Amino acid sequence: MKNFNFQAGTKILFGKNKINELANEVLRHSNRVLITYGQGSVVKSGLLDTIKSKLIEKEIHIEELSGIQPNPRLTSVREGIKICRDKNIGLILAVGGGSIIDASKAIAAGFAYDGDVWDFCTRKATPADALPLGAVLTLSATGSEMNGSAVITNERTQEKLPMGSDLLRPQFSILDPVYTYTVNKWQTAAGTADIMSHLFENYFTPDSGTDLQDGIAEAILKTCIKYGPIAIQEPRNYEARANLMWASSLALNGLTGTGKLIGDWATHTIEHELSAMYDLTHGVGLAILFPYWMKFVLNERNAFKFVRLGKHVFGIEDENPMVAANKTIDAIRDFFVSLGMPSKLSEVDIPDTHFTEMGKKACQFGPIGYFCRLNDAAVTQILEMSK
Amino acid sequence: MKNFNFQAGTKILFGKNKINELANEVLRHSNRVLITYGQGSVVKSGLLDTIKSKLIEKEIHIEELSGIQPNPRLTSVREGIKICRDKNIGLILAVGGGSIIDASKAIAAGFAYDGDVWDFCTRKATPADALPLGAVLTLSATGSEMNGSAVITNERTQEKLPMGSDLLRPQFSILDPVYTYTVNKWQTAAGTADIMSHLFENYFTPDSGTDLQDGIAEAILKTCIKYGPIAIQEPRNYEARANLMWASSLALNGLTGTGKLIGDWATHTIEHELSAMYDLTHGVGLAILFPYWMKFVLNERNAFKFVRLGKHVFGIEDENPMVAANKTIDAIRDFFVSLGMPSKLSEVDIPDTHFTEMGKKACQFGPIGYFCRLNDAAVTQILEMSK
CATH class of the missing domain: 1.20.1090.10 (Dehydroquinate synthase-like - alpha domain)
Known part of the structure; x- marks a missing residue:
């Protein structure tokens, strides 16, 4: 057995209706949130509305970034970084599967970096700081909800490359299996x-x-x-x-x-x-x-x-x-x-x-x-x- | 599967010579440390001296509580609480097996509680705050190095009762299997x-x-x-x-x-x-x-x-x-x-x-x-x- 360091500190909130604990978890970090999501399934299912109403109830300010695609694009990441900076965001809340969480990690790292976020994928830089991140998972697959890795696609160069840091592990992840019934x-x-x-x-x-x-x-x-x-x-x-x-x-x-x-x-x-x-x-x-x-x-x-x-x-x-x-x-x-x-x-x-x-x-x-x-x-x- | 929350955030530093990372881990929390240990095996093995020299090198102030017994006694816990209060301790470092870590958890919780620490065992109170805790493990057995539970013996009443809180999970634990060669x-x-x-x-x-x-x-x-x-x-x-x-x-x-x-x-x-x-x-x-x-x-x-x-x-x-x-x-x-x-x-x-x-x-x-x-x-x- 080789030497290792291990710290998987993401707080997992697992099970039916755990969404009821969301607002309190968010408020441990910030009252200004960017919600990131994909191409509409969380809109259609009503999950996004549920989340927004729970946050608004607690007077949490919400910004949104929608349209994040599977194999998430660098363009979305850059857009997210801009919103976080312009709107003084304190926590990113990813609602979706691995692609949404991955894009959110890149936004979290890019927010705290002066250079180009793609540098993390080309190994020119490693994250030294990041915005905190939470997740509401809707797809069982990538494990992104409990780790510090992300994979981003640069659509211009047709490259899909990983980046990672323990700083990018979500602070919390809500895992309600019911949200995967429609997968x-x-x-x-x-x-x-x-x-x-x-x-x-x-x-x-x-x-x-x-x-x-x-x-x-x-x-x-x-x-x-x-x-x-x-x-x-x-x-x-x-x-x-x-x-x-x-x-x-x-x-x-x-x-x-x-x-x-x-x-x-x-x-x-x-x-x-x-x-x-x-x-x-x-x-x-x-x-x-x-x-x-x-x-x-x-x-x-x-x-x-x-x-x-x-x-x-x-x-x-x-x-x-x-x-x-x-x-x-x-x-x-x-x-x-x-x-x-x-x-x-x-x-x-x-x-x-x-x-x-x-x-x-x-x-x-x-x-x-x-x-x-x-x-x-x-x-x-x-x-x-x-x- | 029932609903659950899970957060096992203890940072595990596992393997040969991981003790070399100790001082830096300690300094993330405090430069005033209470080292707790047992009846001399860590003195005899030289581990205590190694630890002290590594902390002193980084100008960390050290207090000691020795003589903690297997099935750790309430008396030791009370003694530890007094030292932490008198000496303005910022981190407890348990060096030993489960008994030492358990006693240290009780000290950590008792430090931050105005009443009698035994109240946590008799279910009259639950920990609301605690001193941070680190561990250097020398016995593979109790799992105390990565959880928030402790079992304390009240020698006067001959009671041995558990207490616990996520607040009592060690912040870090150093697990070097070599330290268990002499078990x-x-x-x-x-x-x-x-x-x-x-x-x-x-x-x-x-x-x-x-x-x-x-x-x-x-x-x-x-x-x-x-x-x-x-x-x-x-x-x-x-x-x-x-x-x-x-x-x-x-x-x-x-x-x-x-x-x-x-x-x-x-x-x-x-x-x-x-x-x-x-x-x-x-x-x-x-x-x-x-x-x-x-x-x-x-x-x-x-x-x-x-x-x-x-x-x-x-x-x-x-x-x-x-x-x-x-x-x-x-x-x-x-x-x-x-x-x-x-x-x-x-x-x-x-x-x-x-x-x-x-x-x-x-x-x-x-x-x-x-x-x-x-x-x-x-x-x-x-x-x-x-x-």
Whole structure:
């Protein structure tokens, strides 16, 4: 087990009607709030009105930034920073899924930075301060509600790059599973694949002596495998939505990565190239790519890790480790397909025309992945396998 | 899954030589520190000197409270409160195991309270404010390093009672597994039993829909079962000590209790009666009592929970749920015995003379336990089974 620091201090308010505690949480930080949201689902559901009335009741001043898109754009971030500065905002309240929270984190960091906020993504700067941030989550997927990471898309350069700092962890997040009842089958499946992908990224590392963390990751994976299909079949099943929601937060709040040098994150980096260019739903891209990444990196030296995953999560046993490992990868693919996820890029209309370019962009800061180092040619090869 | 709030904000600094980050962490809170410790092991090991020299180097003023005993006494707590007030202390730094941290929490709460600190244990008051607290952990057992609970013994009344508040969570805890190399076999075994007992308390509840939490608890239990025996056989095995140390914190930081109304905690309450009267090591008392509690409460309606535990943690399968449940309880007893723990109270020289009185004291605030409600007669019966 490697040395680590861990502090996941986000206050989680979980369950039905927790929105009733929102105004008090907001007032711990400020009485001037920027509410950020997306393209209307929180308007249609009435959630935005509920939130606004609860804040107005407590005389909290509200500004709004709407229209934040999936794969959130730098343009929205810049707009948000301007509002926060012009209107003397003291807290950003993100209402939505990971894209809204990610954009809000970038606004929070950009507000407190004199230079261009994109510098955080190009590694020219790291956040030294940030506005406080709260979230009301409406999609179980990214884990952004309990961590300090964000991924922003620069639409001009077609780059999708991560930024992060412990300063950007939300101060509080309201997780009411009922808000995810209206998430459709496709997005529920993509969200489940996203949660599982986060666990894979921290599971497949070269570290040893991390039984505890890997056991916790397996427990969360089993939760996804049990409840993902139930949530798709019965969208208003509270237990299924609740287990997925809490799984989403725990899968990427740092817990399963403790004691490890760093996660692999190659597959996420590759997926970001796809969704930067084609605006693909992140979880869908991951569901397609991950089993191909696994097939590509699997060898006789690292097969034991796939064998462990297969045994503990899918009950797969085989005397031959390579056979057991391949069965595990097939089980993961079968599970994603059973959720309704595609297994090839061609199914989501992504052509093979830019794979070489994507390989180069994915490796712009050097080789990617820690379980297995991948150069640009390897990335291109994985994309070819996925086509 | 029940509604919950969860915020385990303690900053964990985990690993070899993390003590080098101590002074900076301290200075985030104060430059006037009360160091609390026990009966000399941290003096003998040199850890206390190391800590003092690191603080003095940064010109931090130090006061000391030594001699805090296992099952920490109210007298020490009162002494600590007086020092903090007289010497204008801004942070308490607990160096030791759960007893030291628990006493320090009571000092932190008592400092900010005009009445008698024992009021927090008798439920006459709850902490409204507290001094900040840090910890340097030397024993993997109680989880006190990452939660807001403390158990204090009133030596005059022979009462051992809990108190707690989120205000009492340490601001930071330094967890260096190397500090536990010198923990002897007996204390290592008792600590492992203590960690497992905390998991049992939150596992055996009447809640449903908590697959995620129960799966995480099972993963931590498996970690204890794997690494407890290794740490006993090879006291300087870093991976074993590291896994137990992180397991200790995660077992009782609130995580496995999220989404549950409340843990059972009957067995802990009964054990507190034993150790208040006989000054028994807490984990030893729990190792003796827990399997008897399990046998007492097991019935056909709740057997499924024991069956799940047996299957997931010990690989026990049997068509008959009651048979599988009993095999699970036996496996737990066998494991504790394999660690060198006693299985009867008579083995630790506790006579059966006060069982009726203990039953009454354990139920002084009403029946105990939520998985199964126990009145004083039931508690006495469990003690009789354990004799």
